[in-house]
Amino acid sequence: MADERIRREAEFHDRIYAGAGESRAAAVKYYPVFFECRAASVDKILEGAGGSRILEYGCGVQADAVRLAAAGAQVVGIDISAGAIEGTRASLPAAADLEFVKLATEPGSR
Numbered sequence: 001m002a003d004e005r006i007r008r009e010a011e012f013h014d015r016i017y018a019g020a021g022e023s024r025a026a027a028v029k030y031y032p033v034f035f036e037c038r039a040a041s042v043d044k045i046l047e048g049a050g051g052s053r054i055l056e057y058g059c060g061v062q063a064d065a066v067r068l069a070a071a072g073a074q075v076v077g078i079d080i081s082a083g084a085i086e087g088t089r090a091s092l093p094a095a096a097d098l099e100f101v102k103l104a105t106e107p108g109s110r
Helices: 002-016 023-028 032-047 064-070 082-090
Strands: 053-057 074-079 098-102
Touching (some): 002 082, 032 064, 053 064, 064 074, 074 082
8 A cells, every 4th residue: 555655646747847947846835834834944955065965855846955965055855746756856956066866655665
């Protein structure tokens, strides 16, 4: 049951992030409270990011991974959606210190 839910979640995010330029707007309507809460703390996190190692879960298109790397952090971004990771990679400056990992979603994988 959990494996099926994870597979559906990955497919949902792949569909959302497949649209060029409109993907973030499409996703925001599903997570308004999450984005509002995160926005309240992002500036504080960025202040101390330089020289830090940071793991960002949910590193999809226009997530904080790029901003954290620009602030001098070494960032590992993980996401359930390969499409979200590819979208973020496409927006990276050449010197960004980011690594991306797609979470395994196949049944039985960990």
